[in-house]
Each structure stands twice: as C-alpha cells, then as structure tokens.
Amino acid sequence: RKEVEQDPGPFNVPEGATVAFNCTYSNSASQSFFWYRQDCRKEPKLLMSVYSSGNEDGRFTAQLNRASQYISLLIRDSKLSDSATYLCVVNPPSGNTPLVFGKGTRLSVIA
Amino acid sequence: DADVTQTPRNRITKTGKRIMLECSQTKGHDRMYWYRQDPGLGLRLIYYSFDVKDINKGEISDGYSVSRQAQAKFSLSLESAIPNQTALYFCATSGTGTSGYTGELFFGEGSRLTVL
Numbered sequence: 001r002k003e004v005e006q007d008p009g010p011f012n013v014p015e016g017a018t019v020a021f022n023c024t025y026s027n028s029a030s031q032s033f034f035w036y037r038q039d040c041r042k043e044p045k046l047l048m049s050v051y052s053s054g055n056e057d058g059r060f061t062a063q064l065n066r067a068s069q070y071i072s073l074l075i076r077d078s079k080l081s082d083s084a085t086y087l088c089v090v091n092p093p094s095g096n097t098p099l100v101f102g103k104g105t106r107l108s109v110i111a
Numbered sequence: 112d113a114d115v116t117q118t119p120r121n122r123i124t125k126t127g128k129r130i131m132l133e134c135s136q137t138k139g140h141d142r143m144y145w146y147r148q149d150p151g152l153g154l155r156l157i158y159y160s161f162d163v164k165d166i167n168k169g170e171i172s173d174g175y176s177v178s179r180q181a182q183a184k185f186s187l188s189l190e191s192a193i194p195n196q197t198a199l200y201f202c203a204t205s206g207t208g209t210s211g212y213t214g215e216l217f218f219g220e221g222s223r224l225t226v227l
Contacts, residue, residue: 007152017188032214035142043201043218044154073142087154091214098144098169099216 002026006088006102013109017078021105023088024070034069035062036087038104044087048073077107114138117202117219125227130189132203132222142205143185144216145169145177147198154201160185192226199223 006023013019025033032051040074048055050071054063061074088102112187115136119194124130134143144159146169158177174196176188189196202219 034214035218041199042220043220044213044216045218049215089216098156098159099214101154103151 006091006105008103008105010106013078013111014105015057015078015080015109017109018074018076019070019078019107020074020090021086021107022070022072023102023105024068025088025090025100026069027092028066028069029093030090031093032091033062033064033072034089034091034099035073036059036089036101038085038087040084041096047058047086058110063075075107078107080109080111083107083109112218115219116206117200117222119222120220121223123225123227124192126191126193128226130192130224132200132202132224133192134185134187135217136183136202136204136217138204138205138206138217139182140144140204140206140217141182143179144203144205145175145185145187146201146203147196148201148221149198157187157200173204189224192224194226197224197226197227 005037035047036044037047038044048061048062050064059076064071085104085106087104090100117134142161145157146154155171158178159167178186200222203216205216
C-alpha cells in the first residue's frame with residue numbers, strides 16, 4: 001500500500017455542486033494531516049489542517065477517519081475558482097521526517 | 112516580497128551543463144526542502160535539511176547535490192544536467208510555532224528547468 005493515495009481525477013463538476021475527495025494513508029501512527037491546494041504551474045499552498053475529528057472552514061470541510069485510515073475533503077457550492085489540484089499530505093509520526101504528499105486530485109468546476 | 116524566493120524562475124540549458132538553483136527564505140525557518148514536480152508524478156522530494164549542518168537525501172537524490180550555506184539559504188545543483196531532469200523545481204521551508212513543529216510547508220514560486 002502506498003504511503004498516501006489519492007484518486008487523480010479529474011473530477012469535473014458544475015458550479016454549485018458538492019464534491020468530495022478521499023485520501024488513504026498507510027501509517028496508522030500518523031498524527032497530523034493536511035490538504036494543500038495547487039493551481040496550475042503554481043506552488044502548493046496550505047488549504048486546511050486536519051486534526052483529531054476534522055474541521056470546517058467556510059465551504060470546505062475536512063474529516064479524519066482513523067479506523068479506516070483516510071481523510072476527506074468536502075467542497076460545497078463549488079465555484080469556478082475552486083478548480084485546482086488538491087494534495088493530501090500526511091505528517092509521519094516521528095515529526096523528524098518530511099511530510100508525505102499524495103499525487104493530487106484534479107478538480108475542474110465548469111459553468 | 113515573497114518569503115521564499117527561488118532563482119532563477121526559468122532556465123533553459125544543454126545536456127552536460129552544471130546548473131544551480133538557489134533558494135532563500137525570510138521566515139526564520141530551520142527546515143528547508145527541494146522538490147521536483149513532473150506531470151502525473153506529483154511532488155517528489157530530492158533533498159532536505161533540518162539545520163545548517165544537516166543534509167538528508169530524499170527519494171530521488173541521484174544526479175543532484177545540495178548546499179545549506181546558512182539557515183536562510185539552500186541551493187540545489189545539477190552537476191551534469193540531463194534531459195530527464197527537465198521539471199518544475201520547488202523549494203520549501205517549515206518551522207516551529209509556539210506549540211512545536213507545525214508541519215506546514217511554505218513553497219517558493221518554483222523554478223522551471225528545461226534541459227535540451
């Protein structure tokens with residue numbers, strides 16, 4: 001099992017739709033998790049951190065399921081500007097090794 | 112001004128040439144990283160450094176070397192560039208907050224390298 005796995009997509013959704021991405025991780029001792037957003041040819045930027053039972057920020061909700069070792073990102077009322085690649089990132093348990101990145105899920109929101 | 116600055120932003124070179132990509136940061140972070148990104152392959156870690164005297168190989172370090180000249184500077188070298196090193200290269204930093212290591216990475220804007 002790869003350390004961090006994501007469905008590469010693309011997910012093509014109409015404006016206003018709700019879309020969800022899942023990400024699975026292999027190390028059950030991992031403690032912290034993140035979603036990054038990357039626009040085409042730009043640098044990745046932190047979208048949300050995911051701790052314990054998850055969190056919500058406006059239209060975005062991130063959740064953690066430790067039993068099944070996955071995190072999810074839910075985007076409600078999709079906007080054209082949400083079109084990007086979403087990277088799932090896991091912080092290994094030791095804290096002294098680099099973050100592990102998934103390959104990303106591409107989202108296209110269409111008018 | 113950007114907190115993490117990469118130079119050059121774009122570079123075209125020929126096979127066999129030596130290339131250096133430079134990264135400097137004003138965030139005061141102790142940890143610095145070099146990644147490359149290729150379509151469909153995601154971000155892959157080349158080298159990382161947790162302090163000035165610390166250098167660690169990532170998953171794809173062959174053909175690359177790094178130098179941590181100061182806490183704020185981390186450079187990546189391709190001693191003899193080859194075409195399959197054509198990619199988008201990112202430098203990133205991370206540091207500790209008041210409650211410890213935050214885990215958040217701050218990226219530079221990227222350096223696009225083409226090796227002919």
